[in-house]
Amino acid sequence: MSKTGDLSNLRKEYLQSGIVREDLKDSPIEQFSLWFSQAMEANIIEPSAMSLATSDDSIGIRTVLLKYFDEKGFVFFTNYESKKSQQIQNNPQAAILFPWLALERQVKIIGSVEKITKIESFKYFSSRPKESQLGAWASQQSSRISSRSVLSEQFAAMKKKFSDGEIPLPDFWGGYRVVPHSIEFWQGRENRLHDRFIYELSSGNWSISRLSP
Numbered sequence: 001m002s003k004t005g006d007l008s009n010l011r012k013e014y015l016q017s018g019i020v021r022e023d024l025k026d027s028p029i030e031q032f033s034l035w036f037s038q039a040m041e042a043n044i045i046e047p048s049a050m051s052l053a054t055s056d057d058s059i060g061i062r063t064v065l066l067k068y069f070d071e072k073g074f075v076f077f078t079n080y081e082s083k084k085s086q087q088i089q090n091n092p093q094a095a096i097l098f099p100w101l102a103l104e105r106q107v108k109i110i111g112s113v114e115k116i117t118k119i120e121s122f123k124y125f126s127s128r129p130k131e132s133q134l135g136a137w138a139s140q141q142s143s144r145i146s147s148r149s150v151l152s153e154q155f156a157a158m159k160k161k162f163s164d165g166e167i168p169l170p171d172f173w174g175g176y177r178v179v180p181h182s183i184e185f186w187q188g189r190e191n192r193l194h195d196r197f198i199y200e201l202s203s204g205n206w207s208i209s210r211l212s213p
Contacts, residue, residue: 024208073177095110110180111180138157
C-alpha cells in the first residue's frame, strides 16, 4: 500500500507523436503559431494560458493569458502595480510555459520583458467587455483585502463613476511583451526519451539544436 502523497507509481507513456528536425519551421514564432493552432483545434481548455515566472529578491509564478504574439514577442496584460510588475521592474527577465498536456507538449520561452505602448494597451483595453474594464479599475492587484465584499464595493463604485460614456484606460494597467531569446519545443515520447528542440537567438538569427531529454 502506497504512502499518502506518494506518486512514484503514477506513470503514463507518451505515444502521440514526435518531432524531427526536418519538420521544424525556420522561425520559432511560425513553429509556435503552428502548435498553437493545433492546440486550438484539439479544444484544449485555455490554450492561451501560460505560466509566467518572474523574480527579483523573491520568485513568483502564476498563470496569465497570452493575448497576442508576433515576431516581436508574446504579450499579456496586467496591473502595473502588481507583484509580478514590481518584479519585472526590478528584473526585466521572465520565463513562460505553455503546458499543452493533452497533446503531450509544452513550450518554454525565456526572454526580456518590456512594456508595450500605451496605444497598444488602449486598443486591447477598449476591446474588453465593459465589466472587465471596470474590474481593472476596481482591483488593486496583489494587495491584501479583508473580504470579497471589498471587491464588490469597489466594483460598484467604479460602475457608478463610469456610468456615462467610455471607460478610460487606467494609468496603472497595460501590457507587457516577453521578447524571446530562446524558445524550446518539447514533445513527450515513449520511455521518457522525449523530443526537445531549442531555438536560440544570436546576432539576429535563430539557431536550432536538439536537446537530450
